[in-house]
Amino acid sequence: MDFAYDARTEELRGRLLAFMDEYVYPAEQVAHEQRARLASPWETPRVVEELKAEARRQGLWNLFLPDAEHGAGLTNLQYAPLAEITGRSPQLAPTATNCAAPDTGNMEVLAQFADEAQKKQWLEPLLAGEIRSAFAMTEPDVASSDATNITTHIEREGDEYVVTGRKWYISGAMNPDCRIFIVMGKTDPDGEDLRRQQSMVLVPRDTPGVTVDRAMQVFGYEDHYHGGHAEVTFDHARVPVTHLIGEEGGGFAIAQARLGPGRIHHCMRLIGMAERAIELMCRRAVSRNAFGKALAQQGVVHNWIADARVTVEQLRLLVLKTAWLMDTVGNRGAHTEIQAIKIATPRAVVDIIDRAIQLHGAGGVSQDFPLAELYAGARTLMIADGPDEVHQRSLARREIKKYL
CATH class of the missing domain: 1.20.140.10 (Butyryl-CoA Dehydrogenase, subunit A, domain 3)
Structure with missing residues (x-):
């Protein structure tokens, strides 16, 4: 095992460290002041968009995604020291470089499991930083540390899936730019294999029956920069069967x-x-x-x-x-x-x-x-x-x- 950083990692580290010193750290106080003047605390401060534009201009963008077609093509070993650098300013740097959760995980899911139409509609604008997303798995009424406990139903009716359930601590859902939920629920609640009962579907935020009920605090913080953490209700929300990610039972x-x-x-x-x-x-x-x-x-x-x-x-x-x-x-x-x-x-x-x-x-x-x-x-x-x-x-x- 050789943990010496290779030439590409060293070059990216140098550029990212300079970006942090010149742009990110000075923007921390600016973002705080701008947010205080926004009409809604969930809007994105202007300086964040400026940071994103500068990071993309410098090629410090989508560093997390090993898929060279969609991301920087870095290995985990190459990305590790870069993620460490962005962790020094966790509210700004990951978002500025389009490497912030939950979008990172959602982009990985779409890149690996989505079909071409789904990639075109949702992955591409996420990769471009034009929209945000949320991953809806955790529920308030069950011990979600055991994912087989989830109770949200995803029932097929003809050419549609009907999604019914309640989720909470859904990161990013308060952000007005959050346009899509990846929702995990049960398509086969009575199946013998507990790990084949669940599926994942794409549910646009503006789907009738989807309600973002409230923001959830974390130790009193609302985590505005990541789009907050929300409680979300899916009340017979209908999406086409083409919104299934992968196969039924693959969730x-x-x-x-x-x-x-x-x-x-x-x-x-x-x-x-x-x-x-x-x-x-x-x-x-x-x-x-x-x-x-x-x-x-x-x-x-x-x-x-x-x-x-x-x-x-x-x-x-x-x-x-x-x-x-x-x-x-x-x-x-x-x-x-x-x-x-x-x-x-x-x-x-x-x-x-x-x-x-x-x-x-x-x-x-x-x-x-x-x-x-x-x-x-x-x-x-x-x-x-x-x-x-x-x-x-x-x-x-x-x-x-x-x-x-």
């Missing part, structure tokens, strides 16, 4: 194919969030005095910073190994490692950000620093894309099986 498999890359992308960005927290911690430590000396001279601060650095280096190596395995033996071959990074990365990054908050005192929990919002995002990822306990259960079973 569970498609979800698993979508979640593998999504999990590692989150972990890549989390490392960038941790690096931003360490930078803020160090800057604070050298600029503040307490009890007669700089915070940077306090022993406990040394421990926090040293532990954070060691942790980030460990996490990065594990994420790079996982990316390498996904490239060489496929997602199934990297299953253990994907679960390992999904368990290890969020909890470790939460701890690093928590120390950075502590070092900033009251400022750490305020809106004047990004730490509180970084904390909320990192802590949420201990639940999103499968809670830690589900991954621990599966990983432990795989380990124990070797000895049975």
Whole structure:
């Protein structure tokens, strides 16, 4: 395993780092000020569209998609250090480069499983950054950590599917540019194989019977930059049968194919969030005095910073190994490692950000620093894309099986 960055990765890293310094970091405060003047908090600040135009002009666009026909054609190992860089400004940089969830996962689904007509109608405008999308799987009335529990019905009536159910924490759904939902529901609720009961269909947002009921908060944040997280009702919403993605009964498999890359992308960005927290911690430590000396001279601060650095280096190596395995033996071959990074990365990054908050005192929990919002995002990822306990259960079973 050679984790040295190749020439193309180094070249893209240099360009992306320059883009962050020149455009993204200065835009963070500008975006905040512009949003305060918008008629709706869900509208996109002008500076975000300017960032997207500049990123596309510089060729820093769709970096996540390994399909060279539709994306940058990068491997997971090549994309990992780039996603880490964008994770340093998670509210702006992923969106600016068209590498923000949930659109990334939805574009991967469409690129891999959609037919040509579906790609033309939905994938192409997503790739161009002209529209946004949402992935509707999680439900409020069941334990959605077990996807076989979902209760949304997708019933065929003639040439149409009728979708009925309630979803929540549907990321991106509050954004007025969100035009399409990928909805997971049951087409065969009584089927013997629990993992063949589900299917996925494309449901345009303006379909009669689709209602975005409310925005869901995350630790009090509404996550405007990602289009929020919504509760959505599908009340006998009808779509043509041509809106089925793949085949009936293929929904569970498609979800698993979508979640593998999504999990590692989150972990890549989390490392960038941790690096931003360490930078803020160090800057604070050298600029503040307490009890007669700089915070940077306090022993406990040394421990926090040293532990954070060691942790980030460990996490990065594990994420790079996982990316390498996904490239060489496929997602199934990297299953253990994907679960390992999904368990290890969020909890470790939460701890690093928590120390950075502590070092900033009251400022750490305020809106004047990004730490509180970084904390909320990192802590949420201990639940999103499968809670830690589900991954621990599966990983432990795989380990124990070797000895049975």
